[in-house]
Amino acid sequence: MIKNTAKQKSLEVSQVSHTFGLDDVLEDISLSIHAGQIIALVGPSGCGKTTLLRLCAGITDLVEGKISNSFDSTSFMFQQPRLLPWKNTLDNIAISLKARRVARQQREALARKLGLRMGLVEEDFKKFPHELSGGMQQRAALARALVLEPDLLLLDEPFSALDVGLKSELYGLLVEQLVHRRAAVLMITHDLMEATRLSDVILLMEADPGRIVQRYPLDKPLPERDDNWVYQTTAKLMQTPEVQESFGLV
Amino acid sequence: MKLLRDLPAYLWSGWGAISSLLLLMAVWEWGNQIYGDLVLPTPLAAFQTLGQLFASGEAWTQLLITGRRAFAGFLFSVAVGSTLGIAAGLSMTASMMSRPIVTVLVGMPPIAWIVLALLWFGATDMAPIFTVFIACFPIVFVGAMQGTRTLDNQLKDMANVFKLPKWMAFIDVYLPHIFSYIFPAWISALGMSWKIVVMAELLATSDGVGAALAVSRSHLDTAATMAWIVSVVALLLMVEYLLLEPIKREIEKWRETGSD
Numbered sequence: 001m002i003k004n005t006a007k008q009k010s011l012e013v014s015q016v017s018h019t020f021g022l023d024d025v026l027e028d029i030s031l032s033i034h035a036g037q038i039i040a041l042v043g044p045s046g047c048g049k050t051t052l053l054r055l056c057a058g059i060t061d062l063v064e065g066k067i068s069n070s071f072d073s074t075s076f077m078f079q080q081p082r083l084l085p086w087k088n089t090l091d092n093i094a095i096s097l098k099a100r101r102v103a104r105q106q107r108e109a110l111a112r113k114l115g116l117r118m119g120l121v122e123e124d125f126k127k128f129p130h131e132l133s134g135g136m137q138q139r140a141a142l143a144r145a146l147v148l149e150p151d152l153l154l155l156d157e158p159f160s161a162l163d164v165g166l167k168s169e170l171y172g173l174l175v176e177q178l179v180h181r182r183a184a185v186l187m188i189t190h191d192l193m194e195a196t197r198l199s200d201v202i203l204l205m206e207a208d209p210g211r212i213v214q215r216y217p218l219d220k221p222l223p224e225r226d227d228n229w230v231y232q233t234t235a236k237l238m239q240t241p242e243v244q245e246s247f248g249l250v
Numbered sequence: 251m252k253l254l255r256d257l258p259a260y261l262w263s264g265w266g267a268i269s270s271l272l273l274l275m276a277v278w279e280w281g282n283q284i285y286g287d288l289v290l291p292t293p294l295a296a297f298q299t300l301g302q303l304f305a306s307g308e309a310w311t312q313l314l315i316t317g318r319r320a321f322a323g324f325l326f327s328v329a330v331g332s333t334l335g336i337a338a339g340l341s342m343t344a345s346m347m348s349r350p351i352v353t354v355l356v357g358m359p360p361i362a363w364i365v366l367a368l369l370w371f372g373a374t375d376m377a378p379i380f381t382v383f384i385a386c387f388p389i390v391f392v393g394a395m396q397g398t399r400t401l402d403n404q405l406k407d408m409a410n411v412f413k414l415p416k417w418m419a420f421i422d423v424y425l426p427h428i429f430s431y432i433f434p435a436w437i438s439a440l441g442m443s444w445k446i447v448v449m450a451e452l453l454a455t456s457d458g459v460g461a462a463l464a465v466s467r468s469h470l471d472t473a474a475t476m477a478w479i480v481s482v483v484a485l486l487l488m489v490e491y492l493l494l495e496p497i498k499r500e501i502e503k504w505r506e507t508g509s510d
Binding site for chain 2: 054057058059075076078080082084085086087095096098099128129130144
C-alpha cells in the first residue's frame with residue numbers, strides 16, 4: 001500500500017472494481033475516509049460490502065483500481081470472533097502486540113486493561129475461547145482489535161449475531177474508545193438504524209454489480225443523537241427511492 | 251507443572267483399566283483349565299518365566315534391541331512422514347496425487363515388506379527398521395496432510411489482518427491445528443511400530459524379542475512365548491498411558507468441552 005504524503009491521514013479508495021470469476025462483485029468504487037470520521041456502508045447482502053472491506057484491509061488482493069492507506073495502524077473486526085481456540089483469552093487479546101514484539105509483561109498488562117474495560121472479568125483471561133459465551137468472545141475480539149490503538153478500524157458487522165442490548169453496549173464501548181482518539185471507522189451493516197446512530201456518513205450500496213449509489217451525510221454530533229432523532233432519520237431514509245430500491249422494497 | 255499435579259488423579263483412574271485386565275487374566279486362567287499347560291500355560295507360569303528372563307538379564311537385552319529398532323523406524327517415519335505430509339497438505343495437487351500412493355502403501359501387507367526388506371537388506375538391523383518405517387509412514391503422512399489441508403481460512407485471515415509474522419503464524423496459528431491431527435497419528439504409528447518390529451524380527455533377525463519368540467516356538471515353550479508377549483504388550487501400554495496420553499491431555503486442554 002502506498003503511503004500518502006498529505007498531512008492528514010486517510011484511506012483513499014479510487015475506482016476499485018473486483019470480480020470473482022465471471023461475477024462483477026464491485027464496480028468503480030471510490031471513497032475516502034479521514035481521521036475521526038465514521039463511515040457506514042449499508043446495503044443488501046451480496047452487494048460486495050465485505051469484499052470492499054477485505055480489499056481495504058489487504059486480505060483480498062486488489063484487481064483493479066487503487067487503495068492507499070496512510071493511517072499508522074489499521075485493525076479489523078470480523079463477523080465471528082475468530083479467537084485462536086488453543087490460546088487463552090488474554091493471549092488472544094494480546095496477539096497483535098506479540099506480533100509487534102512487545103514484551104510479555106507489558107502486552108499482558110495492556111491486554112488485561114483493555115479486556116476489563118470491555119467488560120471481561122479477571123477469571124475470563126485464563127479461559128479458553130470455548131469456555132466463554134458468544135458475547136464474551138466478541139468482547140475479547142473487540143479488545144484484541146483495540147489493543148493496538150488503531151487509528152483506522154474496519155468493522156464487518158462484528159456484533160450482528162448478538163442480542164440488541166449487548167450489541168448497543170458493545171457499540172457504545174467501541175465509540176467511546178474511538179471518539180476521544182479521533183480514530184476513523186469504516187463499518188459494514190445491513191441495519192440502517194445502526195448506521196444512523198453511529199456514523200457521520202452513510203454510503204448506500206446496491207448489488208449486481210456492487211456499487212455506491214447514494215451518500216447521506218449526517219451532521220448531528222454522535223452524543224446529541226437521541227432515540228427520537230435516530231428513529232425519525234431512519235424513517236426518512238427508508239422513504240427515499242434509492243434505499244427502497246437497494247433493499248428491494250419496491 | 252500441571253502434568254504432575256494431575257498425575258495422582260490420572261493414575262487413580264487406572265483402577266478401572268486394571269480391573270478389566272484382571273478379568274482378562276481370569277479368562278486366560280480358565281483357558282488353561284480347559285486346554286492344559288502345553289497349549290495355554292497359566293498366567294502365573296508365564297509371569298514366573300518372565301521373572302526369570304528379567305532376572306537373567308535376557309529380557310532386558312532383547313527388549314532393548316527390539317525397542318531400539320522399533321524406535322529408529324518410528325522416528326524415521328515421524329520425521330519423513332510429518333515433513334512430507336505437511337508439504338503435501340500445502341498443495342492441492344500434491345495431496346490429490348499422493349492419495350492413491352498412500353492407499354497402495356496402506357494396502358500393502360507388512361509381511362510383503364518384510365520379504366522385500368530381507369531381499370534388499372539381508373538379515374541386518376535395517377530389515378526390521380525399514381519395515382517399521384514403511385508401515386508407519388502412511389499413517390503419519392495422512393495425519394500431517396489432513397491437518398494441513400483442514401487449516402481454517404478464517405484464522406488465516408485473522409493472522410493476516412493482525413500482521414502476524416510468518417514464523418508466528420506458523421507456531422501460533424497453523425502448528426497447534428496440525429499438531430492436533432498429527433499427534434494421534436504418531437501414537438497409532440508407535441503402536442504399529444511395536445507390532446511390526448516383533449513380526450519382522452521373527453522372520454528376519456537372530457536377536458530381539460521376535461527372534462526370542464521364534465526360539466521359544468521351536469522349543470514348544472508356550473510359557474516363554476506368553477512371557478515375551480506379555481513383556482511387549484506391557485511395555486507398549488506403559489509408554490502409551492504413562493507418557494503419551496498425559497502429554498496429549500496437557501497439549502489438547504483447549505479442546506475440552508464445557509466450562510469449569
